[in-house]
Amino acid sequence: xxxxxxxxxxxxxxxxxxxxxxxxxxxxxxxxxxxxxxxxxxxxxxxxxxxxxxxxxxxxxxxxxxxxxxxxxxxxxxxxxxxxxxxxxxxxxxxxxxxxxxxxxxxxxxxxxxxxxxxxxxxxxxxxxxxxxxxxxxxxxxxxxxxxxxxxxxxxxxxxxxxxxxxxxxxxxxxxxxxxxxxxxxxxxxxxxxxxxxxxxxxxxxxxxxxxxxxxxxxxxxxxxxxxxxxxxxxxxxxxxxxxxxxxxxxxxxxxxxxxxxxxxxxxxxxxxxxxxxxxxxxxxxxxxxxxxxxxxxxxxxxxxxxxxxxxxxxxxxxxxxxxxxxxxxxxxxxxx
Numbered sequence: 001x002x003x004x005x006x007x008x009x010x011x012x013x014x015x016x017x018x019x020x021x022x023x024x025x026x027x028x029x030x031x032x033x034x035x036x037x038x039x040x041x042x043x044x045x046x047x048x049x050x051x052x053x054x055x056x057x058x059x060x061x062x063x064x065x066x067x068x069x070x071x072x073x074x075x076x077x078x079x080x081x082x083x084x085x086x087x088x089x090x091x092x093x094x095x096x097x098x099x100x101x102x103x104x105x106x107x108x109x110x111x112x113x114x115x116x117x118x119x120x121x122x123x124x125x126x127x128x129x130x131x132x133x134x135x136x137x138x139x140x141x142x143x144x145x146x147x148x149x150x151x152x153x154x155x156x157x158x159x160x161x162x163x164x165x166x167x168x169x170x171x172x173x174x175x176x177x178x179x180x181x182x183x184x185x186x187x188x189x190x191x192x193x194x195x196x197x198x199x200x201x202x203x204x205x206x207x208x209x210x211x212x213x214x215x216x217x218x219x220x221x222x223x224x225x226x227x228x229x230x231x232x233x234x235x236x237x238x239x240x241x242x243x244x245x246x247x248x249x250x251x252x253x254x255x256x257x258x259x260x261x262x263x264x265x266x267x268x269x270x271x272x273x274x275x276x277x278x279x280x281x282x283x284x285x286x287x288x289x290x291x292x293x294x295x296x297x298x299x300x301x302x303x304x305x306x307x308x309x310x311x312x313x314x315x316x317x318x319x320x321x322x323x324x325x326x327x328x329x330x331x332x333x334x335x336x337x
């Protein structure tokens with residue numbers, strides 16, 4: 001009987017703890033790293049935390065530690081579930097903690113974070129490759145609220161990697177009766193689709209917060225998908241990727257679901273709340289805030305038109321009222337679809 005690879009999940013938030021639970025239930029030996037020692041101790045003791053899914057408890061067989069070296073020791077697969085702004089630092093910590101051994105196989109590193117690196121705009125796959133040389137990188141994305149996965153509700157995801165064996169191992173670790181995992185080799189497309197949908201979700205939240213109706217929300221989702229398509233193609237990704245789970249699927253979920261953090265940011269912006277207040281009260285990271293600026297810079301650098309992204313950046317970073325940003329979108333010149 002083939003031994004299942006031991007797994008380390010890096011990140012003790014909602015998605016990290018749920019993924020650790022799924023892997024443990026599939027028979028993998030799982031360790032979870034939480035950078036904050038007090039939070040790690042509480043999670044190890046209580047099997048839940050303020051950042052966990054409500055009413056969720058981490059299985060007893062998942063070991064929890066704030067020591068990254070202990071967590072990754074002997075693990076063949078590392079699952080990254082920290083906010084995108086901290087992926088580089090996490091990979092640097094992994095590189096420092098790994099014992100120097102030419103005989104040690106390169107780990108599979110699966111990124112479940114959906115965002116672009118602040119400042120550089122790099123995808124998470126690029127960040128991992130740059131900070132952990134030799135890693136066999138995969139990206140896990142798609143429409144997936146952690147709370148629903150924790151309840152055992154069905155979901156479909158996609159794993160993208162340049163190495164087929166990475167896809168196979170991720171499917172075996174997380175796929176099953178309730179989680180269907182498709183594969184792709186379009187790593188850039190999967191990374192960008194997962195990040196850019198969060199920006200459009202903020203716009204959808206603003207529309208809902210202003211009570212503009214379902215027609216307006218549908219228009220935003222559709223035109224938002226067109227924006228994502230233009231930039232993704234300009235970055236060398238494939239059209240079918242953003243029409244799939246990590247593009248259209250995740251976009252629809254994040255723009256319409258009440259569990260969406262990014263949509264919630266938009267709803268609160270529409271009420272006139274300040275961004276810093278919203279983020280402080282949210283309790284979780286809303287990746288679309290960082291990704292909006294990075295997406296705008298990518299688009300401007302490539303001459304790609306992204307009016308929704310431009311409008312969201314104006315609201316987030318330039319103090320433009322949400323009502324004014326929406327009005328400017330509505331007043332754009334008519335054109336062919």
